[in-house]
Amino acid sequence: MDARNWDQAIRKLGKKATPQRKAILTALSQQDKPATVDEIFIEVREHQKTSLSTVYRNLELLFSQGLINKQGFPGEKARYSLKRDTHEHTLVCIDCRKIVAITGCPLESYAVEIGLRENFVVLDHRMEMYGYCQKCSQIRGRVSD
């Protein structure tokens, strides 16, 4: 999705293409990793007058419309990122919170299969894996316990 097309993308949802919305999408497109609401707010505010609640409202809107991802651990701030062409799964380090995107979906054929078996029209799915990144697993070593 190209920056010049945010206007169109928003209208396609049947929503108004406000400068705030376009700025939010632009800010997201500049992030190289999922960002918190206040990080996004700070970036947007540099280019466009806005309020924190507007950022919250629109991130939630864009998420519910499927344009962006929302992820994070319970009790932690949510993180948002632009949805790239393919849907994305992640590996998350439970120590340092590093996130690694998994390329390729291991569930495509399974989604069809389980849909047939359980009489469900499966439209989407969500999957994340948790563990330790290389660095954190080295730091911990076999120390703990």
Added chain:
Amino acid sequence: MDARNWDQAIRKLGKKATPQRKAILTALSQQDKPATVDEIFIEVREHQKTSLSTVYRNLELLFSQGLINKQGFPGEKARYSLKRDTHEHTLVCIDCRKIVAITGCPLESYAVEIGLRENFVVLDHRMEMYGYCQKCSQIRGRVSD
């Protein structure tokens, strides 16, 4: 882990085996799916005087000590479950919210594979599929575009 052994399990952590802690583990062992803190609180309170903060503190303790799982997407309440050998995936109807448990995990070998490929120690994962249950897909028919 057997219910009668909670006492020992807690002591093994170097912690005091209080009735509250034992009751929390018992409550978790009775849940068939990950439960929120207040669900656990309500159950525990039926058998043992306790406070919400005690439940919070101990769930966090048990989680950090590796006896239980903690999961949940941001914005949702955290959910805790006893660590068991198997875990569970679900199909969720986005219309009526019906939930169907999927038996069997389609990601077991993939978890190992991706861990090796990405240098991650993969410990756990979460996966849910979304769509329409049979009833709701019939009601909607092919209406939605």
Added chain:
DNA sequence: TAATAAATGCAAATCATTCCTATTACTAAA
């Protein structure tokens, strides 16, 4: 340009979770 519904900004409200502190009760030692 005018009509109108949608969106914004700001403040106040919510809600899960954490923190504080006086009191209680496990535990290990005597």
Added chain:
DNA sequence: TTTAGTAATAGGAATGATTTGCATTTATTA
């Protein structure tokens, strides 16, 4: 068994992210 010492609890207040209500502004469409 009693006791001292310390960890844990109860309950209430505090916190911090997210949400909501409402008056005002703005994008859209004709």
